[in-house]
Amino acid sequence: MKTVKTTIGRRSFIKRSTLVGGGIMLSFNWLASCDMTPQQVKALPKEWFKINGFLKIGENGLVTIMSPNPEIGQNVKTSMPMLVAEELDTDWNDVIVEQAPLNTSVFTRQLAGGSQSIRQGWNSLRMAGATARAMLIQAAAKTWNVDASEITTSQGQLIHEASGKKSGYGPMASLAAQMEVPKEVPLKDISDFKIIGTSRKNVDGTKIVTGQPLYGLDYSADNMLIAMIVHPPAFGMQLKSIDDSQAAGMPGIKKIFKIKTHLDNYSLGAFDNDAFNEVAVIVGATTWEVMNAKKALKTEWELSPNKKEDLDFFGSTMTVETPAGLESSNDHRKIFDEMPKKKGKIVRKDGDPEKMFSKAAKIIERSYTCPFLAHNTMEPMNFFADVTSERANLVGPIQTPEIMEGSISKRLGMDKEKIDIQMTRMGGGFGRRLYGHFMTEAAVISKEMGQPVKLIYSREDDMTQGTYRPAYHALYRAALDENNNLIAFHVKTGGIPESPLAANRFPAGAVDHYMAEEWTEKSNITVGAFRAPRSNFIAGAEQAFLDELAEAMDKDPIDFRLELLERAEKDPVGERNDYDASRYAGVLKLVKEKSNWTGTNPEVYRGTAAYFCHNSYVANVLDLEMRNGNPVVKKVYCAIDCGIVVNPDAAINLAEGGVVDGIGHAMYSALTFKDGKPEQNNFDQYRLIRHSEAPKEIEVHFVENQIDPTGLGEPPFPPIMGAMANALYKATGVRHYNQPFITDKPLAG
Amino acid sequence: MAQFQLNVNGEIHEVNADPTTPILWVLRDHLNLVGTKYGCGIAQCGACTVHLNGIAVRSCQLPVSSVGTNKLTTIEGLSEKGDHPVQKAWIAHDVPQCGYCQAGQIMSASALLEANPNPTDEEIESAMNGNICRCGTYTRIKAAIKTASNS
Known part of the structure; x- marks a missing residue:
């Protein structure tokens, strides 16, 4: 049994006494209406006893567990409470889950990003459950006048075997809440887990399938108005003037005005990315009326100047330069033509790659590209704000509530204590909702109106005011000797405006002579994190190149990777390699076995790929078949090592989604620009993968181990792009170097 | 603005709205039935799908004035207890x-x-x-x- 000191999350418990019977946790919360599981038979308790910031127990034994982190579809609202319930040792059917509001005095890292929720919550959530269990035991020991060490628990029951005394958690909850918080608590052995590692249904499942209000767009309040914005039509432009002579008098319209999201002297925060600081705002009674007025509003735009802004990146100030100009995909293509020919910044060099390339018998050189992508969450950006001179209440979908609280506090000049943020279930995130300018806009609009407002982006607003996945380029070179041995490897990546290089990832460490360099080019198109940032391109490029390399060396593509990984494990080159070669090889071996890789079927064309990111390892085999001359993804095998799997069926769902998403973006999606203007603004022009294009079958396997859980939201997304390219080559004889593969032209839609 | 009588989920609702208002926004803003979702507004994503006399239609493209006495069913009315x-x-x-x-x-x-x-x-x-x-x-x-x- 492992014992943990409770100090890590001690602040979770310090405020307990002041919060019992009141405070934010017990106040009415629109989002906290109970999520009863279908099996639930117990009626709601008459009284709740708050044991700590994560949970309260009713007199009848029902347990409410707060889910601290934002839910974007990664299913943390189910899996995080599972960790608490496991250590509390209660019956999952007695658990009610509530979405916690932003509460930095109780919770740490209330953020959805980087596939870190479970990894970073693993200890604190288990500790919260274990601490409550220990306090229940103390309460029972006191009541029964026995030694606490003689009391055991099982499924929400306290048991004293020697005397035969038994009690549910409910009757002991009141006393337990008054017990001193233990300084150390035991955690369960992994072999004793009853909830972790078993499949539990999405706690919001019933609400979702019956259409109950869950999302930001569904939120409403008394006297609430609807607001929409009009932003410049092109990157590189800004608002000059508005003429509301026609729009102002239209039915339902309350007010039309301009706002600045950030004031002129504002030092931007790390997630304040926003191309259009000044926008026009239309506020009215109903969505349709506001949409109509939006069409009637006349606006004048002008070119925006070069900008230099201070960015406060978690304490360190940096200056961000945004160039003026109206950029087109044609300009970006020229950058992709020219920059890779220039000398880049060398990030890593092992051995003497230049020399090895100069004496190589054969050099293989290939270039790969991908376009900008819009996140396109199905629920467009939106936020509710009710700002008065005294308080600000904000409700909606946001991945970074704590960080945005700071931005809003600065913008409104209001103490954080007066700002209340509630998180709705999100209709997708994929990184887009890390950047909460829409939340600041909502707050500024509500302040101006002196009334609650819900800001809604139309799909067109959402797609054309993005924080896009950057456009990337990768040049790979490999040197082979006369015996077809790999003697040097060179990767040079770049992008607009950032480079996707991961210099210390595989195959770094597996090749004696290795060089990684990069370049970047500034742009005024706003970019940000997109599911598995940088990996979402570089994995597919690298894995397609390794496939081509294996072919040139006449090796099986999986065996070739395993050879390299064996070298990296036994005799690694360099010391900064950031992956575990044996776990990397583990997923390849698992997918090889599960897909029966060595078997043959002449009608099936197979591609493979593997990648490591966000602390987890994923390998794929993708089977294509040709139907009426068109490639169809018949089956995908996915092997994953993400440590302990908390909720297996939900984890499989997430991996299936990553596979579909990866195939979709590699095959079909692109955002292109003409004179600063996005050329796609809705789903009639921007193609997303649809039912008929999804794999017919996806089989997911997890490596079984006892390693603490790592990321899962992002890792299954990047490698499948490479597996798709490699399978397409087998099926058609054509290698695809440019995403989307459907057009296979650099930066084309 | 005009007055409409809509049959939604078996109940008659009085709605006062601009005749061009898509049923999507009538459901969401006027009737507080927010289960039907806005996704694209141009019938490309299907998030707003409802039944009109049992047939699946995109409510973002269906003006309130065109519905008449036809029966609308939304996700909230698909079954009484969520057990379809x-x-x-x-x-x-x-x-x-x-x-x-x-x-x-x-x-x-x-x-x-x-x-x-x-x-x-x-x-x-x-x-x-x-x-x-x-x-x-x-x-x-x-x-x-x-x-x-x-x-």
């Missing part, structure tokens, strides 16, 4: 990730099964192709439709 076979199958397969598109998916799927109780894989794909799921739950949706089809 399609809803049950969705829970059994734990289909949703973010869940935002799923009301539309369920409305398309239930209309399909009403018209064709035993659809083939190709028929499912064809009927569901207008419903985008950004999270990529397509394989589960298909499996759930088959489960519902067999129940």
Whole structure:
């Protein structure tokens, strides 16, 4: 049994006494209406006893567990409470889950990003459950006048075997809440887990399938108005003037005005990315009326100047330069033509790659590209704000509530204590909702109106005011000797405006002579994190190149990777390699076995790929078949090592989604620009993968181990792009170097 | 503005709205039935799917003035207790990730099964192709439709 000191999350418990019977946790919360599981038979308790910031127990034994982190579809609202319930040792059917509001005095890292929720919550959530269990035991020991060490628990029951005394958690909850918080608590052995590692249904499942209000767009309040914005039509432009002579008098319209999201002297925060600081705002009674007025509003735009802004990146100030100009995909293509020919910044060099390339018998050189992508969450950006001179209440979908609280506090000049943020279930995130300018806009609009407002982006607003996945380029070179041995490897990546290089990832460490360099080019198109940032391109490029390399060396593509990984494990080159070669090889071996890789079927064309990111390892085999001359993804095998799997069926769902998403973006999606203007603004022009294009079958396997859980939201997304390219080559004889593969032209839609 | 009497989920509702208002926004803003979702506004994503006399339609393209006495069914009215076979199958397969598109998916799927109780894989794909799921739950949706089809 492992014992943990409770100090890590001690602040979770310090405020307990002041919060019992009141405070934010017990106040009415629109989002906290109970999520009863279908099996639930117990009626709601008459009284709740708050044991700590994560949970309260009713007199009848029902347990409410707060889910601290934002839910974007990664299913943390189910899996995080599972960790608490496991250590509390209660019956999952007695658990009610509530979405916690932003509460930095109780919770740490209330953020959805980087596939870190479970990894970073693993200890604190288990500790919260274990601490409550220990306090229940103390309460029972006191009541029964026995030694606490003689009391055991099982499924929400306290048991004293020697005397035969038994009690549910409910009757002991009141006393337990008054017990001193233990300084150390035991955690369960992994072999004793009853909830972790078993499949539990999405706690919001019933609400979702019956259409109950869950999302930001569904939120409403008394006297609430609807607001929409009009932003410049092109990157590189800004608002000059508005003429509301026609729009102002239209039915339902309350007010039309301009706002600045950030004031002129504002030092931007790390997630304040926003191309259009000044926008026009239309506020009215109903969505349709506001949409109509939006069409009637006349606006004048002008070119925006070069900008230099201070960015406060978690304490360190940096200056961000945004160039003026109206950029087109044609300009970006020229950058992709020219920059890779220039000398880049060398990030890593092992051995003497230049020399090895100069004496190589054969050099293989290939270039790969991908376009900008819009996140396109199905629920467009939106936020509710009710700002008065005294308080600000904000409700909606946001991945970074704590960080945005700071931005809003600065913008409104209001103490954080007066700002209340509630998180709705999100209709997708994929990184887009890390950047909460829409939340600041909502707050500024509500302040101006002196009334609650819900800001809604139309799909067109959402797609054309993005924080896009950057456009990337990768040049790979490999040197082979006369015996077809790999003697040097060179990767040079770049992008607009950032480079996707991961210099210390595989195959770094597996090749004696290795060089990684990069370049970047500034742009005024706003970019940000997109599911598995940088990996979402570089994995597919690298894995397609390794496939081509294996072919040139006449090796099986999986065996070739395993050879390299064996070298990296036994005799690694360099010391900064950031992956575990044996776990990397583990997923390849698992997918090889599960897909029966060595078997043959002449009608099936197979591609493979593997990648490591966000602390987890994923390998794929993708089977294509040709139907009426068109490639169809018949089956995908996915092997994953993400440590302990908390909720297996939900984890499989997430991996299936990553596979579909990866195939979709590699095959079909692109955002292109003409004179600063996005050329796609809705789903009639921007193609997303649809039912008929999804794999017919996806089989997911997890490596079984006892390693603490790592990321899962992002890792299954990047490698499948490479597996798709490699399978397409087998099926058609054509290698695809440019995403989307459907057009296979650099930066084309 | 004009007055309309709408038959939604078996109840008659009086609505005072601009005749061009799409049913999507009448449901969401006037009747507080927010289960029907806004996704694109141009009938490309299927998030707003409802039934008009049992047929799946995109409510973002259906002006309130065109509905007349026809019967509208939304996700809230698909079943009384959330126990329509399609809803049950969705829970059994734990289909949703973010869940935002799923009301539309369920409305398309239930209309399909009403018209064709035993659809083939190709028929499912064809009927569901207008419903985008950004999270990529397509394989589960298909499996759930088959489960519902067999129940």
